[in-house]
Amino acid sequence: MKNILLIGLFVATVLCSPFVVSPYYATLVITMFGYSIALMGLNLLFGYGGLLSLGHAMFMAIGAYTVGVLGSKMGINSFEVHLLAAASVSGLIAAVLGALCARYTTIYFSMLTLAFGMIFHSFLFKFYNLTGGETGISVARPSLFGHAFSEISKTRFLTGPFYWYSLVLFLVLFALMALIVKSPFGQALRAARDNPQKTEFLGVPVLRVRYVAFVVSAVYCAIGGAILAVSIGAADPELAFWTQSGNIVFILVLGGLGQLFGPLVGSATFALLQDFLMANTQYWRFAFGALLAIIIVVAPRGVVGLLARGFGGRR
């Protein structure tokens, strides 16, 4: 029941927004898609795997910079190539870092990922030629399925073709994640979170399960980052700064940790709230801080949990 209502609301919103709301809000929805995809990855690792990463902004930035470098520096405009490259580069880097990180849990895992995130952030400044240093690199409009859409304005491109492209990408990745969390792998990951020792004795190689979740989460974050880069029009080091890693954890907890709809609801709530608060008060960070405290205390399952309670749902 809860799911049907949520899905109905979601479908109505995303189908209507390009026609009804201003271009500004339509771009906001793209941002929401980007964050949702990244958060799905983080949710797999943190929500279902119990591993709190404080460095996943790195993988979002890898996605964003891949689009920037390929488009602006190498003249490759195909967004499909961008996505494939972003996913591969991020997955490869995660495969290397994960070999170390996935051996740790709790605060040690968090600190390791934080450390690698900081190292990556400083790399962005160091390799100025590739990354543009402090200013970052601009992200040119990519082509979608070979169409450059050069006849329409940037805004029309974003609120038109790119909007639908991102929506489809979001839906595909959402369906895939829904499958992953219900699959034997998803169950093993949750089992490893709840009781790693027992899980190991049930024949599950716990470290390898965590490792795979780490890599998958990095791929999702990179794809989310790639979408954000196009909608922002730039990839800058802020995206990789450690506060951004904390930010995405915040959005996920806001939406609902370990809930399938948590990433979507979290990023929608965040995008709308941030927009509203920033327009109305300079103390928006204060409001967010207070909101997080309230969520943790009264709604540990986030906005998804609140909605479920409101609809009288079971969970």
Add this chain to the structure above:
Amino acid sequence: MEMLLRARDLTKRYGTFVALNNVSFDVTKGEVVAVVGPNGAGKTTLVNTLAGLHVPDAGDVLFEGRSVVTLPPAARARRGLARSFQLVSVYPSFTVSEMVAVGAFSRRGRTFNMLRPASWFEPERSEIASVVEAFGLSHRLDTLCSALSQGEKKLADIASAMTLRPRLILLDEPTSGIASSDKHRIMERLLAATESLGVESLVLVEHDMELIARYATRVIGLRAGEIVADLPPSQFFGDPDVIESIVGKVPGHAHG
């Protein structure tokens, strides 16, 4: 008789403390081996070493004739050497059927299958149902583990190891934390279920002498990390000196 598990000269030290000292014994098909001894005798260390949680400082563990001493716990479990824990260990957020499913997938090498919902795997589903039924928990298939009674948790915990189709299972105090009035019922259910599911031998750490006398076919007495008795229960319990030297008559040593 076919030998299933062999401990050969197992030694495990923690610093200067010797938890296991040259422990050797065989478990053959059909045996129910009870390991007894005072606290700190090395019973749990023995179980942990056999199951793969500890690597011994010396000695070997053979299962079905092959050395498994270098294998991690997960690999031993998939080969059919399972265990349960002293403290009830269930996944609070799992339903009984989800918990029992974990071993069913790992045994078939499907842990890393990501592209199909777990509930769509038919052979696993019927296997889960039959395992849960053997433990008398069919009415609890879709109950959250956290909502089970203490006795049901114990049974569900052991049931979750049974989808590994183990030939031998190590049970660390299967009736700890259970009211004494319930112990026989749980124990009988457990023995009947494991037997019907093809478990050939059991090794259990147990404090309750009455249970041991009734269900074990062999008693191994451990003291200070060494085997000091390895007898059938009739002889073990027939000799007060043996009991006293191993379990101790001093109050507070027989339990805990």
